[in-house]
Amino acid sequence: MTTLAAPAVATPSALVVLPAPPGRGAAPPETMVMGLPLLRRIVLAAERAGFDRVLVHPRACPEPRLLQGTRAVLLRPEALDEVPGRLVLLPAHVLPQARWLRSLREMPLDPGTPAIDPAVAVTVEGAETGRMLRSASDGLPDLIADLSRHRPHVVPVGDPAGRFTLVGADGPKAAEEWLQKARLLKK
Numbered sequence: 001m002t003t004l005a006a007p008a009v010a011t012p013s014a015l016v017v018l019p020a021p022p023g024r025g026a027a028p029p030e031t032m033v034m035g036l037p038l039l040r041r042i043v044l045a046a047e048r049a050g051f052d053r054v055l056v057h058p059r060a061c062p063e064p065r066l067l068q069g070t071r072a073v074l075l076r077p078e079a080l081d082e083v084p085g086r087l088v089l090l091p092a093h094v095l096p097q098a099r100w101l102r103s104l105r106e107m108p109l110d111p112g113t114p115a116i117d118p119a120v121a122v123t124v125e126g127a128e129t130g131r132m133l134r135s136a137s138d139g140l141p142d143l144i145a146d147l148s149r150h151r152p153h154v155v156p157v158g159d160p161a162g163r164f165t166l167v168g169a170d171g172p173k174a175a176e177e178w179l180q181k182a183r184l185l186k187k
Contacts, residue, residue, distance in 0.1 A: 100162025
């Protein structure tokens with residue numbers, strides 16, 4: 001199955017920020033990147049990208065103050081049944097650009113067919129979003145592995161230049177350099 005050749009999708013959407021995979025040297029959500037915590041940068045990019053809701057897994061947000069002043073809320077078990085039509089799952093150590101998130105939010109996609117950017121993001125639409133969200137609470141890599149086993153026809157996602165994964169001790173510095181280059185390209 002592939003993406004459909006159609007105009008951008010206008011359906012209710014939610015970005016869900018999940019905990020980074022353990023043991024891989026992922027930067028914690030409170031890591032400062034150009035003066036803002038990583039988690040806050042993720043949330044602000046999602047708001048600029050037009051997501052209706054931004055939900056943050058409690059394990060991805062060690063300090064609720066990181067969400068103050070944003071529309072993001074901590075994910076509660078009852079929210080699993082209130083998921084809108086388009087769901088994008090992103091681990092908390094991936095710094096996205098708003099345009100990349102917008103492309104995930106708007107890309108045409110067959111209902112129930114996940115789009116996967118390996119170890120970075122999953123996009124899905126349709127009735128299975130609640131089940132996917134429940135599965136994702138164990139971790140995005142586990143969900144991606146499960147989807148790959150049970151769904152051989154996944155759609156690869158987007159432009160890898162639209163996101164940066166922070167890992168290792170030099171992750172924050174490399175992320176800042178990446179952001180500066182991205183800003184220069186916009187001008």
